[in-house]
Amino acid sequence: MTSSKMTIGVDIGGTNIRAALVGEDGELGAHIKFRTESEHGPDELIPRLAEHLRGLIAQSPGEVKGVGVGCPGPLSSTTGIVYEAPNLFGWVNIPLGDRLSEALGLPVRIHNDANAATWGEFWLGAGRDVGTIVMYTLGTGVGGGLVIGGRLWTGPDDTAGELGHICIFPDGERCSCGARGCLEAYASAPAVARRAREALASGRESSLSRYPAEELTAHKVDHEADAGDALSIEIMQQTAEYLGLAAAAMVNALNPDLVIYGGGMTAAKAWLFPVIERVIAERCFDAPAARVRVVAAELGDDAGIIGAAGLAMSAL
Numbered sequence: 451m452t453s454s455k456m457t458i459g460v461d462i463g464g465t466n467i468r469a470a471l472v473g474e475d476g477e478l479g480a481h482i483k484f485r486t487e488s489e490h491g492p493d494e495l496i497p498r499l500a501e502h503l504r505g506l507i508a509q510s511p512g513e514v515k516g517v518g519v520g521c522p523g524p525l526s527s528t529t530g531i532v533y534e535a536p537n538l539f540g541w542v543n544i545p546l547g548d549r550l551s552e553a554l555g556l557p558v559r560i561h562n563d564a565n566a567a568t569w570g571e572f573w574l575g576a577g578r579d580v581g582t583i584v585m586y587t588l589g590t591g592v593g594g595g596l597v598i599g600g601r602l603w604t605g606p607d608d609t610a611g612e613l614g615h616i617c618i619f620p621d622g623e624r625c626s627c628g629a630r631g632c633l634e635a636y637a638s639a640p641a642v643a644r645r646a647r648e649a650l651a652s653g654r655e656s657s658l659s660r661y662p663a664e665e666l667t668a669h670k671v672d673h674e675a676d677a678g679d680a681l682s683i684e685i686m687q688q689t690a691e692y693l694g695l696a697a698a699a700m701v702n703a704l705n706p707d708l709v710i711y712g713g714g715m716t717a718a719k720a721w722l723f724p725v726i727e728r729v730i731a732e733r734c735f736d737a738p739a740a741r742v743r744v745v746a747a748e749l750g751d752d753a754g755i756i757g758a759a760g761l762a763m764s765a766l
């Protein structure tokens with residue numbers, strides 16, 4: 451790695467924090483991962499994070515110019531304040547940007563983690579050759595991000611891109627956000643597992659019934675669908691219908707080049723993508739439907755680190 455202009459990308463998750471040196475062209479250098487252990491609160495976590503980052507800076511082949519952090523939000527990328535991070539104990543109105551910047555003596559930019567991952571895919575992943583992307587991250591929740599005309603669209607309040615909270619059933623299940631019938635309440639990995647449990651409880655026959663209810667996961671539903679289980683196939687296809695409904699709204703609204711799906715549930719793309727493509731074709735105007743492609747994210751767990759570093763770099 452010979453880049454002269456280095457940044458550090460950081461991805462703060464509820465379980466682990468990952469960070470890496472990132473070169474000017476997005477090449478990844480030294481990499482660290484450690485447990486978040488947020489139960490001691492931000493006053494313990496932020497200095498510990500800074501200490502780990504100093505270790506990375508010491509390994510850099512070139513001068514580190516800045517730090518980009520992807521963090522659960524809501525937060526302000528302008529002021530660097532995390533308003534609330536539901537998975538991080540005690541994180542309410544924490545000036546993460548300023549505190550890290552003071553500890554490291556470097557400029558620090560913070561972004562919503564899903565937005566950072568979206569920017570990573572736009573810069574160097576599945577979206578690298580296009581201008582407008584809609585990205586979903588299918589995991590514990592349904593995250594989202596938007597790049598419109600080559601710019602990350604965060605909105606004036608840094609809240610844009612909450613694509614998991616588009617309503618698909620007005621009177622549907624209660625979502626983690628408090629509203630009813632959001633996409634996340636039907637198409638996140640826990641929601642897929644919940645729908646499988648509900649179907650089994652209603653007496654449906656399925657090879658899923660051999661698992662204890664608490665061990666049912668979206669991954670197992672995908673696996674049993676692959677093995678030919680009718681209920682599992684139905685659940686995967688229904689999940690794809692929901693994802694397709696939400697994606698079709700975005701395609702009609704934004705005329706994107708790509709709809710990108712990342713996160714663990716993308717492993718089920720053989721079930722999901724053909725149905726999503728069909729729903730988009732059925733529901734969208736001809737020109738945007740003909741343009742848009744449905745693709746899987748390419749950077750995996752590194753998308754957030756690369757995107758956070760790239761956003762920090764472009765702000766220097």
Ligand SMILES: [Zn+2]
Binds near residue numbers: 615626627628632
């Ligand atoms: Zn919601």
